Amino acid sequence: MIDVQHITKRYGAFIAIDDVTLTIPKGAIYGIIGASGAGKSTLLRMMNLLEKPDSGRVNVGGQNLTALSSKGLREARKSIGMIFQHFHLVANKTVRDNVRVALELARYPKRDQLARVQECLQFVGLQEMADKYPAELSGGQKQRVAIARALATNPSVLLCDEPTSSLDPQTTAEVLAVLKDINERLGITIVIVSHEMDVIKSICTALTVLENGHIYESFTHEPHGIKTPKSSSAYFVEQLKGVTRDA
Numbered sequence: 740m741i742d743v744q745h746i747t748k749r750y751g752a753f754i755a756i757d758d759v760t761l762t763i764p765k766g767a768i769y770g771i772i773g774a775s776g777a778g779k780s781t782l783l784r785m786m787n788l789l790e791k792p793d794s795g796r797v798n799v800g801g802q803n804l805t806a807l808s809s810k811g812l813r814e815a816r817k818s819i820g821m822i823f824q825h826f827h828l829v830a831n832k833t834v835r836d837n838v839r840v841a842l843e844l845a846r847y848p849k850r851d852q853l854a855r856v857q858e859c860l861q862f863v864g865l866q867e868m869a870d871k872y873p874a875e876l877s878g879g880q881k882q883r884v885a886i887a888r889a890l891a892t893n894p895s896v897l898l899c900d901e902p903t904s905s906l907d908p909q910t911t912a913e914v915l916a917v918l919k920d921i922n923e924r925l926g927i928t929i930v931i932v933s934h935e936m937d938v939i940k941s942i943c944t945a946l947t948v949l950e951n952g953h954i955y956e957s958f959t960h961e962p963h964g965i966k967t968p969k970s971s972s973a974y975f976v977e978q979l980k981g982v983t984r985d986a
């Protein structure tokens with residue numbers, strides 16, 4: 740599905756990604772983990788050519804992105820969605836219009852846009868929020884809008900750059916459940932960059948540990964499942980004071 744061959748990325752004299760070759764199978768939930776500065780985001784951003792490699796090839800769905808014209812790349816990107824740690828929503832647009840932007844950019848037929856927006860919002864459980872603005876939403880809801888926007892053009896791949904790093908444990912579990920659902924029900928291949936071990940452990944079916952721009956190790960993985968953390972006040976008191984009260 741995603742086949743990265745001998746890619747290298749330099750920033751001046753600094754080599755951020757050094758001759759990395761990696762294959763991500765169709766249907767995977769693939770994790771990329773490693774220390775800060777290891778090159779995780781750079782590697783992910785080269786999978787849709789947001790960052791252009793200095794050398795090497797990037798194939799997604801059998802298409803060599805590195806050989807495409809800018810028009811060809813625009814077309815190919817319709818099948819590669821992306822979400823970010825800080826959501827990147829447009830503050831002065833409603834939830835509905837934030838999702839619709841993706842359809843406008845993809846020149847989706849105007850008459851079908853509203854129905855498609857509604858479908859995507861429904862998928863992430865936010866159909867009632869269409870008229871709200873981003874400032875009126877919780878972090879988890881914002882990320883679900885971003886997911887709906889990424890789904891709008893029917894991608895086959897979803898790239899996720901630290902998708903839960905701004906969220907509390909409870910909301911992280913909700914967003915991970917949405918990603919798992921997308922993978923299972925829509926068959927979308929998911930790549931997740933995260934420094935959170937529990938996130939990678941919970942849903943990833945394979946992963947790469949990156950170190951200083953190199954692959955330290957890649958291996959398949961049995962997902963542990965998403966654990967919904969306890970969030971009752973009694974639990975917080977118990978944890979912090981070591982006192983057990985009725986939950």
Ligand SMILES: Nc1ncnc2c1ncn2[C@@H]1O[C@H](COP(=O)(O)OP(=O)(O)OP(=O)(O)O)[C@@H](O)[C@H]1O
Nearest residue numbers: 750753755773774775776777778779780781782934
């Ligand atoms: N645009 C840029 N210009 C110069 N250096 C950059 C640029 N983008 C990334 N780097 C450098 O490349 C290296 C890899 O960065 P990257 O963001 O990919 O790491 P990361 O593993 O995602 O780290 P983090 O977990 O802290 O986000 C870092 O040393 C970073 O400073």
